[in-house]
Amino acid sequence: MITNARIRKAVVCLLCLGILSLSVCFLLGPKKDFSENENRYLAKLPALSIGELLSGAYTESLSDWLADHFPQRDFFVGLKSGVEIAGGRKSINHIYVAEDDYLIEPYDRPQNTERITDTLSRFYAKIDTDKVHVSLMLVPTAVTIYQDKLPAYAPSADQLETAYAIYDTTGIPAIDCTERLFDGAAAGQLYYRTDHHWTTLGAYQGYLAYCDAKGIVPVALESLTQQTVTEEFAGTLYSKINDYSHKKDAITIYTNPEDRLIVTYADTGEVTDSLYNLDYVKEKDKYSLFLNNIHPLIEIENVAAASQDELVLIKDSYANSIVPFLVHHYRKIYVFDTRYYRDGPSSFLADHEAVTDILILYNLNTLDNDTGIRGIY
Numbered sequence: 592m593i594t595n596a597r598i599r600k601a602v603v604c605l606l607c608l609g610i611l612s613l614s615v616c617f618l619l620g621p622k623k624d625f626s627e628n629e630n631r632y633l634a635k636l637p638a639l640s641i642g643e644l645l646s647g648a649y650t651e652s653l654s655d656w657l658a659d660h661f662p663q664r665d666f667f668v669g670l671k672s673g674v675e676i677a678g679g680r681k682s683i684n685h686i687y688v689a690e691d692d693y694l695i696e697p698y699d700r701p702q703n704t705e706r707i708t709d710t711l712s713r714f715y716a717k718i719d720t721d722k723v724h725v726s727l728m729l730v731p732t733a734v735t736i737y738q739d740k741l742p743a744y745a746p747s748a749d750q751l752e753t754a755y756a757i758y759d760t761t762g763i764p765a766i767d768c769t770e771r772l773f774d775g776a777a778a779g780q781l782y783y784r785t786d787h788h789w790t791t792l793g794a795y796q797g798y799l800a801y802c803d804a805k806g807i808v809p810v811a812l813e814s815l816t817q818q819t820v821t822e823e824f825a826g827t828l829y830s831k832i833n834d835y836s837h838k839k840d841a842i843t844i845y846t847n848p849e850d851r852l853i854v855t856y857a858d859t860g861e862v863t864d865s866l867y868n869l870d871y872v873k874e875k876d877k878y879s880l881f882l883n884n885i886h887p888l889i890e891i892e893n894v895a896a897a898s899q900d901e902l903v904l905i906k907d908s909y910a911n912s913i914v915p916f917l918v919h920h921y922r923k924i925y926v927f928d929t930r931y932y933r934d935g936p937s938s939f940l941a942d943h944e945a946v947t948d949i950l951i952l953y954n955l956n957t958l959d960n961d962t963g964i965r966g967i968y
Contacts, residue, residue: 681742683832683834684831686828686832687734687745689737691740691784692837692838693737693740693784694831695740695741695828696733696734696787696956697734697746698732698734698735698748698955699748699959701753704959706964707958708757708760708761710967711727711757711761711964711967711968712762714936717937718949722944722947723948724764724805724947724948724949725763725764725948726763726764726766726804726951727761727951728765728766728951728952729765729955729958730772730789730955731769731772732782732787732954734750735751735955736769736773737782754767766800766803768796768801771796771803772793772797774796775793775795775799783824783826785824785825785837785839785840786824786826787956788826788878789912789954790843791843791845791912791915792843794912794916797913798917801913801917805948807920810847815848816848818844818846819841820842820843820844820869821872821877823877824839825837825875826878842872842877846866847915847918850918851893851895852864852893852894853894854866854890854891854892855890855891856886856888856889858887858888861883863883866882866891866914866915867880867915868883868884871883871884881908881911881912881915882926885930886926888925888926888932888939889925889926890923890924891918891925892923893923893924894922896919896921898922900922900947901921901924901925901943901946901947902917902924902947902948902949903927903946903950904917904926904950905949905967906926906928907928907952907953907954907963909954910950913952925939925946927939929964930961932966935966935967935968936949936967937968
């Protein structure tokens with residue numbers, strides 16, 4: 592006969608067995624240093640010391656370590672996010688769960704616009720604009736171009752207001768790609784669903800805006816060689832919401848059969864004939880296949896270019912996917928990541944009098960906190 596006492600004993604035994612099993616799995620299971628799904632390093636086992644123990648810092652660090660290495664953590668974290676999304680939640684970890692499987696990062700009111708405009712203005716004042724043409728492109732992100740996909744309650748914070756204020760204050764000739772992006776939205780996917788970057792098609796819209804402003808005849812997309820190198824791209828926003836069942840992205844690259852490139856990475860001395868490192872297709876950070884991830888200075892020579900013009904490109908990672916379109920029009924392009932280039936582009940320009948154009952390109956969502964801005968001047 593089954594009694595309440597036997598039921599309670601059975602439940603207690605099952606709970607104890609579950610706890611024991613989890614403890615054994617935790618102690619014997621492998622410990623990872625890095626979570627690819629979350630794109631971050633996991634907490635390390637803290638060293639025990641009297642000071643840390645008395646202050647409470649040790650127990651706090653130990654709690655973080657236990658949470659980061661819990662058995663089947665990825666499964667439970669993904670399950671939690673999946674349940675929240677299924678229940679109708681539209682914002683997780685400050686990311687909107689938008690229509691058509693898009694994850695969209697909101698735009699927060701900027702705090703450093705005055706500092707940014709001052710830096711850009713001082714850089715522009717040093718340029719001899721009779722010899723070098725300077726342009727500034729501030730790219731709106733999906734939160735502006737895909738407003739129709741956002742949840743109904745999403746607050747409005749105007750990226751374009753920030754862009755126009757910077758354009759007006761600095762006086763740098765603006766290349767506003769907003770209209771091109773709005774117009775191109777009907778042609779295909781301009782931003783990744785799982786990442787904060789624009790897609791290569793989005794970058795092509797930016798390239799068209801650049802050609803409009805410079806009076807350049809753009810290369811037709813149909814004349815380029817198109818290749819989808821992966822359909823398993825899970826970007827930074829995917830890592831923030833931790834919904835591991837979310838639809839992933841494809842990455843498409845374009846090459847111009849007319850171009851003949853010599854790409855030199857100044858920091859490593861590596862020389863190649865391609866703007867892509869497809870080894871990154873096997874990695875979590877697949878977007879890094881554009882321009883081979885992060886380098887302080889990259890020199891790109893197109894020996895088949897139609898002109899002898901030279902371009903200095905000062906940029907964030909958004910520009911990495913526009914470079915394959917720009918190279919057709921310049922004999923040389925010097926690509927600067929000013930977060931890591933120590934000498935500053937100003938001194939470089941003084942030693943490279945053949946430079947005819949400068950393009951400063953940043954996206955508006957990370958502009959406010961981009962440490963590279965300080966390195967421009």
